[in-house]
Amino acid sequence: MSLYERLGGEPAFQSAVDEFYRRMLTDERVSRFFDDVDMEGQIAKQKAFLTYVTGGPAEYTGKDMRAAHAELNERGLSDEHVDVVIEHLGAVLLSMGAAPDDVGEVAALAESVRADVLGR
Amino acid sequence: MSPGQIEVEGQRIELEQGETVLQGLERAGLDVASGCRAGTCTKCLLQAQDAPPPASQRGLRPTLTAQNFFLACQARPTGLLRLRGSRGPEPVRARVASIDHLTEDVARLRLTPDERFDYRPGQYLDVLHPGGESRSYSIASLPSDGWLELHVRRIPGGQVSGWLHELAVDAELAVRGPFGQCFHVADDDQRKLLLVGAGTGLAPLVGIARDALEQGHRGPIDLVHGGLEPNRLYLRDDLDRLARESPQLRVHHCVLRGATAREHEGPLDQVAIRLAGALAGARAFLCGDGEIVHLLRRSLFLAGLPSGEILADPFLPSKPALA
Ligand SMILES: Cc1cc2nc3c(=O)[nH]c(=O)nc-3n(C[C@H](O)[C@H](O)[C@H](O)COP(=O)(O)OP(=O)(O)OC[C@H]3O[C@@H](n4cnc5c(N)ncnc54)[C@H](O)[C@@H]3O)c2cc1C
Ligand code: FES
Numbered sequence: 001m002s003l004y005e006r007l008g009g010e011p012a013f014q015s016a017v018d019e020f021y022r023r024m025l026t027d028e029r030v031s032r033f034f035d036d037v038d039m040e041g042q043i044a045k046q047k048a049f050l051t052y053v054t055g056g057p058a059e060y061t062g063k064d065m066r067a068a069h070a071e072l073n074e075r076g077l078s079d080e081h082v083d084v085v086i087e088h089l090g091a092v093l094l095s096m097g098a099a100p101d102d103v104g105e106v107a108a109l110a111e112s113v114r115a116d117v118l119g120r
Numbered sequence: 121m122s123p124g125q126i127e128v129e130g131q132r133i134e135l136e137q138g139e140t141v142l143q144g145l146e147r148a149g150l151d152v153a154s155g156c157r158a159g160t161c162t163k164c165l166l167q168a169q170d171a172p173p174p175a176s177q178r179g180l181r182p183t184l185t186a187q188n189f190f191l192a193c194q195a196r197p198t199g200l201l202r203l204r205g206s207r208g209p210e211p212v213r214a215r216v217a218s219i220d221h222l223t224e225d226v227a228r229l230r231l232t233p234d235e236r237f238d239y240r241p242g243q244y245l246d247v248l249h250p251g252g253e254s255r256s257y258s259i260a261s262l263p264s265d266g267w268l269e270l271h272v273r274r275i276p277g278g279q280v281s282g283w284l285h286e287l288a289v290d291a292e293l294a295v296r297g298p299f300g301q302c303f304h305v306a307d308d309d310q311r312k313l314l315l316v317g318a319g320t321g322l323a324p325l326v327g328i329a330r331d332a333l334e335q336g337h338r339g340p341i342d343l344v345h346g347g348l349e350p351n352r353l354y355l356r357d358d359l360d361r362l363a364r365e366s367p368q369l370r371v372h373h374c375v376l377r378g379a380t381a382r383e384h385e386g387p388l389d390q391v392a393i394r395l396a397g398a399l400a401g402a403r404a405f406l407c408g409d410g411e412i413v414h415l416l417r418r419s420l421f422l423a424g425l426p427s428g429e430i431l432a433d434p435f436l437p438s439k440p441a442l443a
Contacts, residue, residue, distance in 0.1 A: 022422060025422060037410070039417055058158075
C-alpha cells in the first residue's frame with residue numbers, strides 16, 4: 001500500500017494540502033513564490049505534488065515540472081527554497097501520522113525532481 | 121450490477137462491464153481530456169443532465185456537485201446518464217422592467233426575460249452589447265421574483281456599463297447564462313455562512329443570502345458589505361430591513377474611511393474576520409473587485425477556513441487596465 005493510501009487517500013490530502021499551502025504562504029522565505037492570484041490553481045498543483053510524492057494517483061513528468069517552474073526560476077527560485085518546501089512537506093506528513101522513515105522516502109523522491117524544478 | 125449507458129449529443133453508448141464513462145467515451149472515439157485516471161487531477165470533469173454516481177463526485181466542490189459535475193474516470197453509472205453538450209447557453213432576449221440609480225455610479229436594473237431563464241441566485245450572466253462585446257453581471261434576484269436583477273457600477277469610459285446606465289424602461293437587450301460557481305448549496309442548514317463583498321460585489325451576495333433564507337437555512341448568516349466611504353454603500357436600508365425580518369441574518373456595513381456609528385471602519389478582510397468569529401464549519405462567499413476578492417480569500421484561508429469552503433467570484437475586467 002502506498003503512503004498516500006496509508007495516510008487516508010484523497011479526503012486526508014484535501015485538508016493536508018491546505019495546511020501545506022498555509023505554511024508556504026506564511027513562511028517569508030518562500031511566500032513570494034506562492035502568493036499567486038490564482039489560489040485555487042496553486043492549491044490544485046500542490047495537491048498533485050503531494051499526491052505524487054506519496055505514491056498516489058498523480059502523473060508528473062520532468063517536462064511538466066520544468067514548464068511549471070520556468071517563471072519561478074526567473075524570479076530567483078533556488079536550492080534553499082526547495083529545501084524549505086521539503087522541510088514543510090515533512091512536517092505536514094508527520095502531522096498526518098506518517099512515520100519518520102516514510103518522510104525520509106518522500107524527501108528522497110522530492111529530491112529527485114529538484115533538478116527539474118530548478119531547470120538544471 | 122449491469123453496466124449503464126451514456127448519451128452524448130444524441131449518441132448512445134452502451135458501457136461494458138466495469139467500464140467508466142471516460143473509457144466508454146474513448147472507446148466510442150470521442151476526444152475527452154484526462155490525466156491521472158484516479159480521481160485526483162479533475163481533468164476529466166464533465167457535466168451531466170442527470171445525477172451522476174456519487175463516487176464520481178467525491179472531493180468536488182459542493183457547487184459543482186449541485187450542478188451534476190462529475191469525474192468521468194470515476195463514474196460507473198448503472199442507468200442512463202445523459203451528458204451536457206459542450207455548447208454553452210443560447211442568448212435570451214430580455215426587456216428592462218425598471219432602472220434605478222441608487223448612488224452616483226451604481227444602477228439597479230431589473231430585466232424580464234422573454235423565455236425561461238434558469239439560474240441560481242449569485243450566478244452571473246453575460247450581457248451582449250449590440251456592438252458585439254459582452255460583459256458579465258451577477259444576478260441579485262431569486263427566480264421567484266420574476267425578473268433578473270443586476271447591480272451595475274458605471275466604469276469611467278466603460279463601454280457596456282455606460283450603455284446599461286443609459287437604458288430606459290422597455291429597452292431590449294440580450295443576455296446569456298447562467299455561469300459561475302458562487303451560489304448557496306443547502307448541504308448543511310446549520311452552517312455559518314459568511315458573505316463578504318465590496319461595491320457591486322453585493323449583488324451576488326444579496327441573491328445568495330435571500331436564497332439561503334428561502335431554502336430554510338437556520339445557521340448564522342453574516343453579510344459584510346464594504347465600500348470606500350459611507351455614501352458608497354447602496355441598498356443599505358433594504359439590507360437592514362431584510363436583517364430585521366430574518367433573525368439568523370446579520371448585516372454589517374464597512375468602510376475604509378469616514379465611518380459613522382452605523383459602519384465599521386477598517387480593511388474589509390480584517391473587519392469580516394473579526395465579525396465572523398469562529399470559522400470552523402463555515403462557508404464563505406466572496407465577490408467583487410478582483411484584488412479585494414484575492415485579499416479576502418487569502419486572509420480567510422490563513423485564518424483557517426478550508427480552501428474548499430471558499431467560493432469566490434472576482435469581477436475581473438474583460439481587458440487589462442491601461443497602464
Ligand atoms: C464574474 C463577473 C461578475 C461580474 N459582476 C458584476 C456586477 O455584478 N456588477 C458590476 O458592476 N460589474 C460586474 N462585473 C464587471 C463587468 O463584467 C465589467 O467588467 C464592467 O462593467 C466594466 O465593463 P465596461 O464595458 O463598462 O468597461 P470596459 O469598456 O471593459 O473597460 C473600460 C476601462 O475601464 C477598465 N476597467 C474595467 N473594469 C474596471 C473596474 N472594475 N475597475 C476599474 N477599472 C476597470 C478597463 O480596463 C478599461 O480600461 C463582473 C465581472 C465578472 C468577470
Ligand atoms: S483523469 Fe484525473 S480525475 Fe479523472
